[in-house]
Each structure stands twice: as structure tokens, then as C-alpha cells.
Amino acid sequence: MSAAPSKPKILVIDDDDDLRYSLKRVFSGRQYEVVEANSAEKGLEVAEKEKPDVILLDNRMEGMSGIEALQHLRGINPNAMIILMTAYGTTQTTIEAMKFGAFDYIMKPFDLKKILSITEAALATSSDLDRANKDESSGGISQEDVDGGIIGSSAAMQDVFKMIGQVAASEVTVMITGESGTGKELIARSIFQNSLRSQKPYIAVNCAAIPENLIESELFGHEKGSFTGATSQRIGKFELCDGGTIFLDEIGDMALTTQTKILRALQEGEIQRVGSSETIKVDVRMLAATNKPLEEMVEEKTFREDLYYRLNVVRIQLPPLRERMEDVPLLIDFALKRLKQDRKAHVSAVSPEALASLMKYTWPGNVRELENIIYRSAVMAQSDTILMKDLPREILSAVGADMSSPKMPTPKKEAAKEAELESKTAGEEVLLGAPEENAFDGAYRLLRSEQGNNILEHAERELIRRALEEVGGKQVKAAEILGMTRSTLRKRIDQYDLG
Ligand SMILES: Nc1ncnc2c1ncn2[C@@H]1O[C@H](COP(=O)(O)OP(=O)(O)OP(=O)(O)O)[C@@H](O)[C@H]1O
Ligand SMILES: [Mg+2]
Known part of the structure; x- marks a missing residue:
């Protein structure tokens, strides 16, 4: 942008x-x-x-x-x-x-x-x-130059980068696994960008986001009249992507019948549009990702074993952030640079005390959570440095830091409730995972505090940003989720510089 x-x-x-x-x-x-x-x-x-x-x-x-x-x-x-x-x-x-x-x-x-x-x-x-x-051309963090926006100096991430280099130029199918928010999409895109097919189409399909009855038509296309609602012929993603790379994200959520057809596309390079018996040859490189335990799913017979072996020719396992904590300061630096570049916040550093807390935290939501926490802290910061008081309370309570800051008083009972909640909702983003009452209590207190300026805007901006993120920037879909008209959404996108 x-x-x-x-x-x-x-x-x-x-x-x-x-x-x-x-x-x-x-x-x-x-x-x-x-x-x-x-x-x-x-x-x-x-x-x-x-x-x-x-x-x-x-x-x-x-x-x-x-x-x-x-x-x-x-x-x-x-x-x-x-x-x-x-x-x-x-x-x-x-x-x-x-x-x-x-x-x-x-x-x-x-x-x-x-x-x-x-x-x-x-x-x-x-x-x-x-x-x-x-990202590639801006100075600063050196990994950024090399890896186009993928940060990591830990040995584990260096191994990942090496693997990308090794597999990118070959035609091999790659399975990317790792917890939510570890960067699977980023890695898939990087494999594509470094491949011989980089000038050809790249299509990412989120298998979990498309209803089961529509996914086959989305992937393979359909003939006019092949089912109710198929009012015209449709060319599927595989055909559109011929010569290019298709990224099947969240493949663990794919129905067994569709898995069979994916296997055929992989093995024979052949597909059929829904409602047609004609076989169409396609030349597509497949990348796949999931945070589901595929091995267990194979045992439970909810994931085809043959497809598993076909996809899993090369496996890139992304380590969770808590196992590569040395990357945390780099990722923070990177997130702050991005916020600055996008003019969303003007913070350049984190105080040693705040950093120590961030280094104690276990990051169940991985890099996505880190980006989110840094963003939330940066908008709270009153100077160009994130201080302890700017960190979200869920971080402070999780690492056992003092919660009785005079600016954001937290009644004891509530702090206890929150700690309990924290352990229950580990892995989820707390603002959304928490019962409504609790989430709004905190927000309202913030509104009444000195740091409460613009909180409504911050909240609206953040909800819009998430909706857009979820649907890959598609404004029509995001507007639906947000319950606003597309023109309102477009105005907000301009207003909050989310374009
Ligand atoms: N190594 C990294 N360097 C910089 N940014 C990263 C890194 N890993 C992840 N991110 C950022 O974290 C966010 C989440 O990454 P991504 O969407 O690729 O995760 P994911 O593994 O696909 O998660 P999920 O399983 O929930 O779909 C993105 O904004 C991405 O840019
Ligand atoms: Mg993903």
C-alpha cells in the first residue's frame, strides 16, 4: 500500500x-x-x-x-x-x-x-x-530483504527458508503445517514467488471458507444447468490456474468426495467440470496447508491416506512462536515498521520492561497474535515507545505483571475471572473469545480513562480490518460480515487507510 x-x-x-x-x-x-x-x-x-x-x-x-x-x-x-x-x-x-x-x-x-x-x-x-x-526493497531488517517480508533468524526459521529455496524451483507438491498464525499462507506465497511458475497464475483457495456443496464447482467448474443455481457455465480454479500454482489452504477441512477429485487432479492431471463427463487436462502445481492433525485424520479415515501421501511429498512444519522466542524482537520491530509505513501508528520502540513481558508470554496465537498485540499497544502508546501500561491486560495478567495500574483500575474479582478466562481461551483472541460482558467492561473502562480517545474508531477500524483479512480483501464479502453497505465500507477503508 x-x-x-x-x-x-x-x-x-x-x-x-x-x-x-x-x-x-x-x-x-x-x-x-x-x-x-x-x-x-x-x-x-x-x-x-x-x-x-x-x-x-x-x-x-x-x-x-x-x-x-x-x-x-x-x-x-x-x-x-x-x-x-x-x-x-x-x-x-x-x-x-x-x-x-x-x-x-x-x-x-x-x-x-x-x-x-x-x-x-x-x-x-x-x-x-x-x-x-x-518489503523487499526497504532497508532495516535484513531478513526482510532476503525473504520478502518473512522474518526469522532462529535456526528453525532458517531451516524453513532453506527448504523454500530447495523446493521452490521444483514442481514438487508441498504440505505446510503449523499452528494457526504461524505464517503458512506467507510461506506458500513465497514458494510460488520463488518458483519457475512465478509469472503464471497463483490461486489460493480457502477450503474451510467455501460451503461443501459449492467447493467442487469452485475448484473444477460446472456446466450450465448441472445443479439448481448453475445458470451459466463456470470455469473452475484448476482450469483458470492451468500452468500456475494452486494453494489449497485448510485442506484438512475438505470433504472426502472432493479429496478424491483432488487426488485425481494430482495423479493424472485431469479434472471434470461438475455436470460434465469430459475430461480436461490441467497442469497445476499444488501447495497445501492445514493446522489440523492430518495423521490422526488419516487414522480416523476422515482424510484419504493416498491423498495424504501424495500431498506430503515435502513437508514444511512451521514452528510455533514460543519455540523460537529469539524471533520475537525482530517480529516486533517489523510490525512497528509496517505500522509506521502504513501510517497507522508512530511508535519505534518497546521499553525493556514491556519487552521482558512480551518475551515471557507464550503466544498461543503465534505471529498473528503478536501483530495484533503490537498494533493494539502502539495505538495506546502516548510517546514513541510502547510502555508496560500500553500492553493489553491479557498479556500482563498472563505473565503475572502488576495489574493495579492507577490509569486502568481492575477490580480484584474481575482480574481473577479474567485469569480463569485466559486459561480457558488460550489460543483464541481474548476480546472475541471472552463473554460479552467481560470484553465490554474492559472497553468501557478504557473509554472512560485518559487513553480512551478514539476508542470507537479503533474498535470499528479493527473489526473492519479483521473482516477484510478473513475474506482476503474482498469488499463485498467483508461488507456482508460487517452488516454495512459496500459504499460505507469503502468510505471507512479510505478513512482508516485500510486500502
Ligand atoms: N515469519 C513471519 N514474518 C513476518 N510476518 C509473519 C510471519 N509469520 C506470519 N506472519 C504474519 O502473521 C499473520 C498470520 O500469518 P498467516 O496468515 O500466514 O498464518 P497461517 O499459518 O496461515 O494461520 P491460519 O492457520 O490461522 O490460517 C500474517 O499477517 C502474516 O503476515
Ligand atoms: Mg492461513
């Missing part, structure tokens, strides 16, 4: 004047900057000059086709997300487009909602990418 929020720039390449005009109107009215070109050749020039974030590219144009232009555009502007607009029914073109690194495709004619949501998704990915690139 860039520090000063600038308008995202969209390049529309289409020889249809009316369509260009409509798209321009739609996007300009929504805080986007739009540039245009009426041919592919012209589009290449404009792309070079304007460096757009997203390119909407028509396929059928006089002169150079969209597919041809796509390949040139990838060279000119590798970070731009390209969305190909194809005529209905040209599946082959779509597949080609994805092979050549398009972000997505849209069938003409399309409605406004659809193009807006695809563009938003493209922008979310593009800011992710920006950030990853920035």
Missing part, C-alpha cells in the same frame, strides 16, 4: 467507443482515474506512460488482439492486474488469458456490479503486491 493514498488508475483498452465511454463514466464517478486507448497498439503506449494499476483489455480488436497485447503488457508493466474482456463462449481464450498471466476475465456483455467487483479484487491484489515489493 502506498503511503499517500492516490487514486487507483485504470486503463481501458477497447475499440468500442461506447463501452469505453460507459466504463470511464462508471469508474471516474467512483474515485478512480481512468485512461483509455482505442487499440491494443495504442494501449501498449499508454500503459508504458501511465503505469496503470488495472488494465481492462478487450480481446477482439482490429490489429493486435487482446491476448497478444496481454503478453506485451506483462513485459511493460508486470505489476498491473489485467482483466480480459472476452465475447461470451470463448472458453479457450479465457484459459489462454489466465495462462499468460491475466488476473481474471469477464464475459461480454457484463453488468456494472460484476466489473466493479472484479476490479476491486484486482486492486486488492495489486496493493498486496506493491507491499510485498516494498
